[in-house]
Amino acid sequence: MFDKPLMIFDCDGVLIDSEVIYLEEEFRVLTSKGVDVDKAWYVGEFMALAQPLWKNKFVNLIKERAGVDLTVDEFEAMKALTRERIAAEIKTVNGVEDMLSALRVPACVASTTQMQFLPKKLNRTNLAQYFGEGVYSGDMVQNGKPAPDLFLYAADQMGGTVKNAIVIEDSVNGVRGGKAAGIYTIGFTGGSHCFDGHDEILKAAGADVVLPSHSALLEWLSVNTNALT
Structure with a gap:
């Protein structure tokens, strides 16, 4: 005891x-870039990672799977929308x-x-x-x-x-x-x-x-x- x-x-x-809001916005961006990943795999690999590690891994995932870059503006727009939703729906x-x-x-x-x-x-x-x-x-x-x-x-x-x-x-x-x-x-x-x-x-x-x-x-x-x- x-x-x-x-x-x-x-x-x-x-x-x-x-977490559901974070995942929805992240998958929205992944889908827009043509990246299709298994949710269970993604949750296990990405959720709760330290911020710098998560950002690099997320950007690299899109590059590796879709062959395109996620721009700084696109990344910041995703984070801003996520924060807005968290504030409104928390x-x-x-x-x-x-x-x-x-x-x-x-x-x-x-x-x-x-x-x-x-x-x-x-x-x-x-x-x-x-x-x-x-x-x-x-x-x-x-x-x-x-x-x-x-x-x-x-x-x-x-x-x-x-x-x-x-x-x-x-x-x-x-x-x-x-x-x-x-x-x-x-x-x-x-x-x-x-x-x-x-x-x-x-x-x-x-x-x-x-x-x-x-x-x-x-x-x-x-x-x-x-x-x-």
């Missing part, structure tokens, strides 16, 4: 149901408020989202109240997900240890990062972007357990930790 563990949450797809993942309200242990956010946008997401969804100063972005460390740096940094800043921490992640790259940091990592499939088989992908990436909802997470915590008391 975990004794008063530090809870480390990814943001998009775990706390905020925004909502929490079902049950997250009940789960966070029940926690009686320290909790923080460790997200690939750039720091200039991450607090805004949490404020818009009224989730910032649960984390205080414990909000950490991939641009705070040298190597983002799937490297362990962000999780190690978050644990250190929160005064916790990797042996008594739990990471909640919805992406392959996030799970890999959590496990590389030596932290017990729960795969989460409660976001609307998750598809049939996403749980198996997270298990294959190394997730210690995969849970389908925040209510299931609460039940798991009640059995395996004293995080709720």
